[in-house]
Amino acid sequence: MGKTPWKTKNWFTSPWNFAEDVVKEQSFAKEIKIHDITLRDGEQQAGLIFNREQKIELAEKLAEIGVHRIEAGMPAVSGQDESAIKEIVKRNLGPDIFAFCRCMKPDVQRAIDCGIKNIVIEIPASEHIVKYAYRWEMERAIELSIEATQFAKENGLYTVFFPIDGTRAEINTFLDLIQKVEKEGHMDALAVVDTFGGLAPSSCGYLIRQIKKRIDKPLEAHFHDDFGLGAANTLMALAAGAEVAHTTVSGIGERAGNAPYEDVALALLTMYDIDVGIKFDKMYSLSKFVREMSGLNVRQNRGIIGDDIHLIESGIIADWYWNARDEAPLELSPYLYPLVGHPDYQVVIGKNSGIPSIDIMLEELDMDPIPDKDLKLEILMELKDKAFAKSGLLDKDEFVEIVKKYVD
Numbered sequence: 001m002g003k004t005p006w007k008t009k010n011w012f013t014s015p016w017n018f019a020e021d022v023v024k025e026q027s028f029a030k031e032i033k034i035h036d037i038t039l040r041d042g043e044q045q046a047g048l049i050f051n052r053e054q055k056i057e058l059a060e061k062l063a064e065i066g067v068h069r070i071e072a073g074m075p076a077v078s079g080q081d082e083s084a085i086k087e088i089v090k091r092n093l094g095p096d097i098f099a100f101c102r103c104m105k106p107d108v109q110r111a112i113d114c115g116i117k118n119i120v121i122e123i124p125a126s127e128h129i130v131k132y133a134y135r136w137e138m139e140r141a142i143e144l145s146i147e148a149t150q151f152a153k154e155n156g157l158y159t160v161f162f163p164i165d166g167t168r169a170e171i172n173t174f175l176d177l178i179q180k181v182e183k184e185g186h187m188d189a190l191a192v193v194d195t196f197g198g199l200a201p202s203s204c205g206y207l208i209r210q211i212k213k214r215i216d217k218p219l220e221a222h223f224h225d226d227f228g229l230g231a232a233n234t235l236m237a238l239a240a241g242a243e244v245a246h247t248t249v250s251g252i253g254e255r256a257g258n259a260p261y262e263d264v265a266l267a268l269l270t271m272y273d274i275d276v277g278i279k280f281d282k283m284y285s286l287s288k289f290v291r292e293m294s295g296l297n298v299r300q301n302r303g304i305i306g307d308d309i310h311l312i313e314s315g316i317i318a319d320w321y322w323n324a325r326d327e328a329p330l331e332l333s334p335y336l337y338p339l340v341g342h343p344d345y346q347v348v349i350g351k352n353s354g355i356p357s358i359d360i361m362l363e364e365l366d367m368d369p370i371p372d373k374d375l376k377l378e379i380l381m382e383l384k385d386k387a388f389a390k391s392g393l394l395d396k397d398e399f400v401e402i403v404k405k406y407v408d
Helices: 052-065 078-089 105-113 127-135 138-154 171-185 200-216 230-239 261-272 279-293 315-324 355-364 373-390 398-405
Strands: 033-036 070-072 096-102 116-124 158-165 187-193 219-221 244-247
Touching: 033 138, 033 261, 052 070, 052 078, 052 279, 096 105, 096 158, 105 116, 105 138, 116 127, 116 138, 127 138, 127 398, 138 171, 158 171, 171 200, 171 315, 187 200, 200 219, 200 230, 219 230, 230 261, 230 279, 261 373, 261 398, 355 373, 355 398, 373 398
Parallel strands: 033 070, 033 244, 070 096, 096 116, 116 158, 158 187, 187 219, 219 244
Antiparallel strands: none
16 A cells, blocks of 8 residues: 555554554455345344345445455245345356355255355354254254255355354354364355354454364354444454455344444455455445335444534534645545545534634635624524524525525
């Protein structure tokens, strides 16, 4: 990237991210892939349904933005899912297409019948979830894993072994399980699965290193967002040597959702100098597309894809913006919003506005400046009162109406 990867024309993050003592602890893979699970794990969000046509259209959008792998769904869920997967495979969109399967030969066969060449195959990995949720013996989980993964290998499938609830398992029991499946069954890669989002970022490197001591396979990071740490955990796993990040668009998914690909990919670019090849300028539009399709919302000030992150209400910040806008716009944010396809900074009028906000709005609306500071203060007070009464921001017509009461 250059001598200052933390500061470019499009972003300005902390130089401490690249301190020698920080970087020497990192073991990023030479190539990192984004494995999108919006069509499978994302759709598990309560009340969310993508029909066949929507799944196909969304797969096309994901391919367009440049994700490397698309988990197109679980053939065993429904005929519509199966049909969508077949069509997505048929369209040869570019990314590798995966299906999700239980560790059961019939599930694997369904994936094969869809034309799939790659699968993610799940099994419960913690003794407690096997006992209480599945009502199985641990031996059954192991036997099914070995049988189903062997069957996948016999049929030439690239197989990602996906041990559910691995991060809450007793460490040696978990490591014994994956080592046994590797030796007696088959896996081309192992997903490190934090099913319930309970792993702390400080633990990710330790877990990755323990796994690498037992098996020599590519590792994939699959982290949920129950504590808001899905992206942070994914980044820590990648820094420890995992090669693939499982993510969804805007973090949709079961319960609190999954690691958002927007957070992971943009953080890699701006904080670690790693470009995964995503078309960053399509991030915001893809998020809007998914939200409009699904009827879901994200908070207005959600990082990267929140609709209002570019709005400046505070008078102090408006003054900063006006002073720095031409020479140093990155004094206002860690990256320029158009980098992700988001609208640029916009000054708005509300209860937190100040005198600089009035000056800016007058110029933007091609209205004459008001040199009298006392008059501007009177206008400001009325603007604030109006915002209080409205419990929100004022639009441009309301601003003009109030100003004209004082200057006409």
